[in-house]
Amino acid sequence: MHNPAAEGNAFFVCDFCRNHFADDRPMVEGHKGSLICSHCLTVAYTALIHLGEGADLAGTGCTMCLEDRREAQWASPTHPDAHVCVRCIKQAAGVLCRDPDFGWKKPEPPPTGSKIIDDEDIDDEVV
Ligand SMILES: [Zn+2]
Ligand SMILES: [Zn+2]
Numbered sequence: 001m002h003n004p005a006a007e008g009n010a011f012f013v014c015d016f017c018r019n020h021f022a023d024d025r026p027m028v029e030g031h032k033g034s035l036i037c038s039h040c041l042t043v044a045y046t047a048l049i050h051l052g053e054g055a056d057l058a059g060t061g062c063t064m065c066l067e068d069r070r071e072a073q074w075a076s077p078t079h080p081d082a083h084v085c086v087r088c089i090k091q092a093a094g095v096l097c098r099d100p101d102f103g104w105k106k107p108e109p110p111p112t113g114s115k116i117i118d119d120e121d122i123d124d125e126v127v
Pocket of ligand 1: 015016036037
C-alpha cells in the first residue's frame, strides 16, 4: 500500500507487515498499489510452497492480484486482512530473486526427516 502522507521510502508500505521500503526490505508491487516486502515473502513462500500451509480463503480476493483464487493463501499474522495466493507468491519470488540489487533468494526447504529417520534406519539403507 502507499502512504500518501509520507515521501521517499516511507511512501511504500508492505500490506502484510506495514513496514516501509528500505534497502534491506525490497518490495514487489501487485495490483492497486499493493506491496509485499522481501521479509513477508520469505515467510509466505516457506509456508505455502514448502510447508503446504495456508488457509482456504475462497470468497475473498488475494491482496496482490485481487482475484478470488480457489487455492491456499497466506494471511499476514499481524494483518489478516492481507492475504496472498500461491501464484502471486511465486511471481513475486521470481521477480525479486532475479534482481541482483537485492540479493534475495528463494527460501530453501526446511530440513526434514531428521526427526523421522533415526540412526538405525539410515544404517539399514546403507547396507
Ligand atoms: Zn512485509
Ligand atoms: Zn494473488
